[in-house]
Amino acid sequence: MENLDYKFVQELDEKYYLNTYGTRLPVSFEYGEGCTLYDSEGKSYLDFLGGIAVNTLGYNHPALNKAILSQVNKLLHCSNHFYIKSQAQLAGLLVENSCGDRVFFGNSGAEANEGAIKLARKYYYSKHQYRYEIITTLNSFHGRTMATLAATGQEKYQKPFEPMPTGFVHVPFNDIEAVVNAISYKTCAIMIEPIQGEGGIIEANPEYIKALRKICDEKGILLIFDEVQTGIGRTGKLFAYEHYGVEPDIFTLAKGLGGGIPIGAVVARESVAQAMEPGDHGTTFGGNPLACSAALAVLMEVTKASFLEKVNDTAGFFMGQLLKLKDKFPFVKDVRGKGLMLGMELDERVSGREVVLSLLEKGFVVNCAGHNTLRFVPPLIIQKEDIQKLIKALENELADITKSHS
Ligand SMILES: Cc1ncc(COP(=O)(O)O)c(C=O)c1O
Structure with missing residues (x-):
């Protein structure tokens, strides 16, 4: 038929x-x-x-549906000009369970990465240092907005939309020498996916990740993990960085966080997060009551014993x-x-x-x-x-x- x-x-x-x-x-x-x-x-x-x-x-899923439906009956959205209960609770739960101290919510992975890129630049701006360049890897995928496209190390996605925003340098994945050679006085951050997802499930070597952390510490460069795909239990740990005994300065989340309701997050260490001041960044929809209630339900399930x-x-x-x-x-x-x-x-x-x-x-x-x-x-x-x-x-x-x- x-x-x-x-x-x-x-x-x-x-x-x-x-x-x-x-x-x-x-x-x-x-x-x-x-x-x-x-x-x-x-x-x-x-x-x-x-x-x-x-x-x-x-x-x-009963717990997720219950959280969403109960929020639908109360309040779908309200402006970020107000305090939002589920947003504050979700931020708290993410911090309690991670190496981060502060959180910002957007609506997607690309937006989360945009936030991370802005935060890394603002961090050095606030220190009066002219460091803006971010090293990312070839075969990576960080999103489809202009800055995250520029961060993405795949020419096929960038070509039709050139010129790309400047400030991104791409090096081969798992090649620490290439990173060392790419670092300059302009470098503010290194951004990687712990496992390249869209690129074909390519894992970062543990030694590579450890070496990245070491270089970042030595040179005062921020380490950003794009955990949009690897986060929220996907790799068997709540966050993939936990596999390596290494903590990023900033990491991003999206996909699995809302269990199907769009939400993205930037999570950062306090010393980095402090760089963002009122008016620097914001969003209409990001972190609204509905999205945060859903994510809270997901996170509460995933963090169960x-x-x-x-x-x-x-x-x-x-x-x-x-x-x-x-x-x-x-x-x-x-x-x-x-x-x-x-x-x-x-x-x-x-x-x-x-x-x-x-x-x-x-x-x-x-x-x-x-x-x-x-x-x-x-x-x-x-x-x-x-x-x-x-x-x-x-x-x-x-x-x-x-x-x-x-
Ligand atoms: C690692 C990674 N970062 C960022 C993105 C972009 O996320 P979104 O499609 O939600 O903007 C994706 C999407 O596949 C991704 O896998």
Whole structure:
């Protein structure tokens, strides 16, 4: 039977929406429950994408829904000219659970990074030092606003929008020598993703991160971690920096923080945060009562005693299963990642996009990130049984590809 609902949505989209997403994946979801999404025909899909690392608690989570609905009935929005209860509480909870001392809320990852960039520049401005340049890495992704695009180390995203804002220098990832060579009297910060997400789940080496901290300390440079994708339990720790025994001066959050309600955060050490003065920065929507109530509910769940223990157990199982597939299929080049931020890189004989489409057809949502890498960033409540189902489907898919190649 023809799916009229889906066709209608597709037609509307193709007629009226800015064509920024090209031909989208051929499904329109209606609702979700736990880690399962349902399309307009009622077909179910196990979700290993979680809205790209956003739906931390899956769909229709009772605690998250309760917090959102109760806030909806009270107050959706009020201006940042006033004190906002859930905003203050959320800031407090983030600080209690992190190396940061002060928080600012925006609405997205890009906005959070914009805030971090401004804060780093303001820090030196307030010290009367002409240091504004930020070193970032190639293959990084920091957002789509002009400054975060300039920070993003991928020419393909920048080219059509040149000239880029100045003040960003890109160096190869995991190359400490390159960072050392790029540092000048103008350098105010080094900004990295502890695991490059959009770039294809590429992990920073622990020695690299430690060396970055050391250089920053020696040279008085700020270390910024973009934890927009890695934050809020995604890697098995509340924040990815905890894996390395290194604390950034500023870190940013977004995606998983609101569990599906848009919110971003800049978190900074007191000495850095002090640089921001009244009037320096602000937002209409950022940190509004609704977004902060949602994020508060998410953070309270993720910081419960056994939550991350369970995530790590599930993640260990997932990684083990993916590694078995790597051993079995020669065109699986690599399996990598931390916690529930995992990637499977396929070699040039296989199209990641085709695997994504075929798995979607079979009722599994994954996506393909940089370097032909299947990216798995499911809700953190994913169960081992669900993982087993995905692995079976993936194994069949890879076996079919092997057959078609022989
Ligand atoms: C590490 C990182 N930083 C920043 C962003 C931008 O976030 P947003 O799309 O919410 O602006 C993303 C989005 O994928 C990201 O993965």
